[in-house]
Amino acid sequence: MLLPTSPSADARAGVADVLPATLAVIPFALLLGSQAAQKGLSALDMLAMSSIVFAGGSQFLAVGLWSDPAPWATLALAAFLINLRHVLMGASLAHKLGRFTALQRFAGAHLMTDETWALAERRALDRPLTPAYWFASGAVLFVSWQVFTVLGTILGGLVAEPERYGIDFAFPAVFIALALGFWTGWRTAPVMAASALTAVAVHALVPGAWSVIAGAFAGLAAAVLTAPAEAIEPPAGAQPEPRP
Template structure:
């Protein structure tokens, strides 16, 4: 593993370059989310606040789908909890890779741990120590981009009201396929992906709500634990 670290400025720039394709890829469903939120009666300020404080696209989509007046707070809270339980697993995978962040830095990193940021940071950590500057280069562009897109979608409204007409409804799926492909390691990855997808599809058909997210994650973890050899210990340089 490479142990030499570039300057913070170079690390930040590398993060920006790495996240840029994904920042472009999320444009369609950022606009769609904003348009859907506006259609449910949320103001531009409320859309901005939701994106700024939640910053979780899938959870926001589910919340908007459930939104009505008065808001079903219990259903919204439970659904958001279920869809975001995957962050527990994502955070666990990060636990040995944030040694350079400090306590406050870890908390900030967790807030910005969207799927795209987590995936790119994980791949980076396989090659060299993950630095706060690199992580900031990932997080800040995607975060600002998400705020701008969702507010723009709310402002444009009807212009993006029918995402299927432009193929935008496939954007979510395409992004996550790309994230999975970034970790592709041949047959072992195929087994994990198939098990996770099969469990998620089955549970989605049988149970309402976001339980399919938990089922897919659990099936993938179980398959990985049963079929993947134990990894060697992480080098000390990656923990510092």
């Protein structure tokens, strides 16, 4: 269905659609800030990271790996690897940005998160995706992320013994749910098993983010090795895909 739209109506729809995801993000933003405070990061550090990086998963990972002085190359590589999924998300979204100027595309890219991307893909199913929708939903999430990660850092030391309440497990739990969001049937099982076992083995031997890198590559190898033949080679008689 193609409904007539106006920028202000699209912006209101973007804000309304992103509100549940924003509420869901607040506890993690507070948790991230409090964990950053325990690593010695200041509220200004947190504001810089939340606005310049603006990617929850990699910020959690970075805070987990943070030491003094900051291992910047490791942190950048870990951020790159954990955010590589953005390449696939962006490639899919690129076909729905017909109403965006080049500047809007590349400025808007900074606001792409799992949540805003999923909302935009959903929106694009039944009406054109507009800059008003994208920037409104992205801005709500962006500003909330700044406010609540910084607030978490300021309130940081207030929860003593977070392990006692299992609060430290919120981070693995979020990632279990995110990882299983990519479950596409039993074919995903060998990917996750290879990744998990390799990551645990490497984590026991080498400090830092290497377990993430080794586990990720083991998972990719498992995916390629267990892929059905037709996923690797086009079936006989199939035409090659035209390149635009």
